[in-house]
Amino acid sequence: MATPGTIPMTSSQSPAGNGTQSQPPIATPAFRAFISRLTSSIRLGLSRRRPWYELIDRTAMARPDNLTDAYSRIRKNLSYFKVNYITLLAVVLAFSLLSNPFSLLVLLGLLAAWVFLYLFRPSDQPLVIFGRTFSDRETLGALVVLTVFVVFLTSVGSLLISALLIGVAIVCIHGAFRVPEDLFLDDQEPTNSGFLSFLGGAASSAAAAAAPAVASRV
Template identity: 70%
Template sequence: MASSAPPVLPISNTQPITVPSAVSGGTAQSQPPIATPAFRSFINNISETVRNGLSQRRPWYELVDRSAFSKPESLSDATLRIRKNYSYFRVNYLSLLAVVLAVSLLTNPLSLILLLGLLAAWLFMYLFRPSDPPLVLFGRAFSERETLGVLIVSTVVVIFLTSVGSVLISALMVGMAIVCAHGAFRVPEDLFLDEQEPAATGFLSFLGGAASNVAASAAPAVAARI
């Protein structure tokens, strides 16, 4: 009686595939393409929180109602008006600040390019970039500490040693002047705030939500570096 041959078991190769490296001339492990689900989640969360924040704005016609403007009787009266109007028009005021800032950056394209480049560098070179393999620029590998140090130094240089800092400060000062002038001359007696409205609503809640979204989106990348 003929004996049957034992079945051949498939052997899986668990060795990493090596490909020639054009930089070092040797071999290097092949890396999968870098996926950025955290970055897409970050963009989606920011868009959603912006829409939620803008949905809480007051009608713009209330902001520009001419019949509601009058000169304040004193400095304390102006301060009280600003406080009340800010509580009511919080989202509208912060939207105006954002518009002034956007116009200032658009009229200074060099500052806008530098700021966008700085933001892109932080997002793609540190926050949403895997810690392995190390960053390689101009034929040199940079460790995580070196990359973070370069980004911090670049941020200081861009903000304080270029026109970006002066443009941002000037835009914020102009926006704050517009908001304070409107709040001081807008009579708030016809405005009715919801007594049960939480203290941090509108764009303040948007800013808090945006910050938490940034932390949540960047958490996997940061945790992988620790």
Template identity: 65%
Template structure:
């Protein structure tokens, strides 16, 4: 019929499913959160760490080594926070390296942990093992073959120098170490953090 208006055509746009965490990713971040929270609960008071009255020059290398061992056992969480702070400041002062690390971390999150369907690129489907191999290769290239790796190593070495200097000059006689803490080891407070190999095994 002339002059009649055709009925409107409803256009349906394809909807993208939101990115959801896989069970392995949820388990990883859940255990990571619990481990970090448990570790922070073992943090010692910062005023106790910087008490100037407890600073004294060690008489020998053996005494300095013993102080480092005792102080690390007691202040290990504070020292790890200090190392993380030095590394963060170093990365923030080098935006390019920080941006590269963010891209790498985003690749791990969205291409491996949060991916629930096979990865398809250029009409080819990549298995979980292939994606894992690609991400490991990219990580090795970024960390060891660019300035990012040297920046991270330099920051960690500088932070370790600060920690060792403080631990060598901090007299530990006023510290009370129970048997459990003395036998805990360097990273015992991270016992709740999942092993990345378990997450890899869960996906593969």
């Protein structure tokens, strides 16, 4: 019996009902940590690039004597200008994607599918599409098949390969004609530093952020 002055508790107001709340579609703290680690790694890598005037110094350009001399120059310039060269490759790739908005949208959609449907989706929330529930293995298999199809069987893959080949050709031509004698090749950074460390840092960050979700699905 309810005492005077009190309101009977209904089922919708029960403590058990308050405990069952819908979780966000992605693990927000892990996603934010991944983005923060990625941006900081990119900034760290870009801060270690060589001055651009050294890269485009016309007085240091000369034709190589032979293929051996060209290969030696490319190897030394790659070691010295690695951050600048990777930035140049990224610019060529970005320009190619911006010139083809359809391919850019397809890649962004593919990335969003991986992020929101598998990597950062809570394991206790099954994926339901058109009333059908998909298991984690079915979701992973569908994403892998979709990625292979987009990258290797559509014009998006040919665009990426063409852009990378153009970027590599530009880097090799510059490296062959840039005389490295005036570069401080002895003052090199450790192998795991520089812009290349951003790749490893971003990969480890993504693995660490997605590990709880992936491990719970295995």
